[in-house]
Amino acid sequence: MATHRHDENCQRMFALLSEYLDLELPAETCQEMDAHIAGCGPCAAFTASLRKTIELCREYRPQELPDPIARDARQKLLEAYQKMLAGRRS
Amino acid sequence: MERAAEIELARQLLAGTPEAFDRFVDHFRAKIFHYSRIMCGHREDAEEVVQETLLRVFENFGQLREPEHVRAWVFRIAKNACLIKRRKSVYAPQQELSLDELMPARAPGGDPMKIEIADWSGLPEDEVLRSELQHVLEDAIANMPEIYRSVMLLRDVEELSTEDTAQVLDLNTDAVKTRLHRARLLARKQIDTYLRANGQAVERN
Ligand SMILES: [Zn+2]
Numbered sequence: 001m002a003t004h005r006h007d008e009n010c011q012r013m014f015a016l017l018s019e020y021l022d023l024e025l026p027a028e029t030c031q032e033m034d035a036h037i038a039g040c041g042p043c044a045a046f047t048a049s050l051r052k053t054i055e056l057c058r059e060y061r062p063q064e065l066p067d068p069i070a071r072d073a074r075q076k077l078l079e080a081y082q083k084m085l086a087g088r089r090s
Numbered sequence: 091m092e093r094a095a096e097i098e099l100a101r102q103l104l105a106g107t108p109e110a111f112d113r114f115v116d117h118f119r120a121k122i123f124h125y126s127r128i129m130c131g132h133r134e135d136a137e138e139v140v141q142e143t144l145l146r147v148f149e150n151f152g153q154l155r156e157p158e159h160v161r162a163w164v165f166r167i168a169k170n171a172c173l174i175k176r177r178k179s180v181y182a183p184q185q186e187l188s189l190d191e192l193m194p195a196r197a198p199g200g201d202p203m204k205i206e207i208a209d210w211s212g213l214p215e216d217e218v219l220r221s222e223l224q225h226v227l228e229d230a231i232a233n234m235p236e237i238y239r240s241v242m243l244l245r246d247v248e249e250l251s252t253e254d255t256a257q258v259l260d261l262n263t264d265a266v267k268t269r270l271h272r273a274r275l276l277a278r279k280q281i282d283t284y285l286r287a288n289g290q291a292v293e294r295n
Binding site for chain 1: 103104106111115119120123124127128133136137140141144145148149150151152189193194207208210213214220223224227228231242246247249252267270271274275277278281282
């Protein structure tokens with residue numbers, strides 16, 4: 001069990017972690033966070049766990065698929081599409 | 091389908107290339123279904139949202155000015171179709187969750203300054219664990235407040251940009267970032283809880 005003193009720096013980090021991982025922070029803030037994480041085991045572990053959560057999301061594909069499209073449903077879409085194309089040409 | 095292929099497909103569809111229609115329908119039916127299945131919570135609603143969304147997409151496709159943003163454009167229509175289908179009981183908090191609630195779990199023993207973190211080192215290599223965690227993640231997303239769920243699906247599952255997500259949801263980019271962070275923390279917490287409950291060896295620092 002990782003335990004540590006949760007100091008103010010850690011708290012500030014905690015609020016910015018998503019922007020940090022998305023590279024949306026100003027360079028200076030980003031470097032401060034790099035430095036903090038390099039020296040703070042629990043923040044490093046927490047950041048890694050958040051990064052892995054995001055990776056799981058990116059590869060997440062629900063098991064459930066829609067039913068194959070019904071013939072009349074497809075036909076309706078095709079008609080809407082052709083009508084839209086005809087409107088563009090005229 | 092790669093993002094570049096999707097954009098090319100949108101261009102072909104606009105140009106009237108015959109085989110583009112079925113490819114576009116197949117590709118986006120699955121995508122819209124995944125989103126609406128989780129947003130609506132009911133399979134039948136999700137199927138209807140898929141059809142209604144695609145119908146509006148084709149009716150209005152001529153208005154798609156920037157094919158590079160086709161995914162965001164389609165999801166904006168899907169989001170609106172989902173809102174109409176939304177069942178009343180959905181829990182929607184009026185205020186953002188406070189970050190304190192999403193901080194790492196407190197260590198037993200009462201010291202409020204100590205945290206616990208499970209051992210996540212099985213990821214990403216352990217295939218079995220990864221597939222278990224996909225289910226945990228699915229539950230976590232399905233059960234989070236709607237304002238977080240939609241942002242997470244668009245940003246982290248569909249990988250829309252912050253700006254595109256803001257457009258789809260009629261939010262400013264700061265609100266997208268705030269909600270995304272909370273959504274990720276919620277999902278992370280669920281996964282962490284699962285890992286600890288299932289006896290993943292815990293890590294020491
Ligand atoms: Zn720290």
